[in-house]
Amino acid sequence: MAQTIPDRDDAEDLATLPSRRGRWIVLGLLFAILFGYWASPYVAAARLAQAANAGAADEVLGRIDLPALRMSFARQIVRSYISRNPQARGLDPLARQVVAGAATGFVDAIIAEHLTPAAITALLTERGSAAPADELLGPGLALPRAGGLGDAWTLFRNSGFDGLTSFAVTVPPKAAAADEMDAYRLRFGLSGTRWKLRALELPKTVLARLADELKSRTDRAS
Secondary structure (H helix, E strand, C coil), rough: CCHHHHHHHHHHHHHHHHHHHHHHHHHHHHHHHHHHHHHHHHHHHHHHHHHHHHHHHHHHCCEHHHHHHHHHHHEEEHHHHHHHCCCHHHHHHHHHHHHHHCCCHHHHHHHHHHHHHHHHHHHHHHCCCCCCCCCCCCCCCCCCCCCHHHHHHHHCEEEEEEEEEEEEEEEEEEEEHCCCCEEEEEEEECCCCEEEEEEEEEEEEHHHHHHHHHHHHHHHHC
């Protein structure tokens, strides 16, 4: 019985089959990693919203980088203070830094009084915090519930990357203050392997109140 000799082209195809399969496996893994990275901040934002709407204060705080958040508040308050102070607006950048440095102690005191972890939790949660509403911060924001398709789409539509490791979510104020305040903006960043809330951009009306409080304190001290 004659032995069939494999065709050279068939032999080459059989030899390259494992390498082709390996390339597809590598491409599949790469796609899974990229998709997981792309989806992870959306999941983190949805879980923060879920914890906030459930009033789970401890879980909310666990998803916040508090030192970074306080620094973001300090920068916003100082910028608003300078923009609302006619004398400071006319200063050169170096002189503005001196003014900002001189106001640091007062800014820290304002944050310690009005932007405590309890106040931040009250700002984010619908009913979880027992802390009273702060008159400087207002009634807070309305995080999407992320429990239904419509809310999930709202969260997705108002979110997006604005850097390789920076992710932002725009959230409107609660209905009671919708006519008086503009939107909040939550910024998430990677803390190790987890996305955490690292900055909360406050509405202009809230920053104006905090800046006026800063001016009142600096005026009393001068």
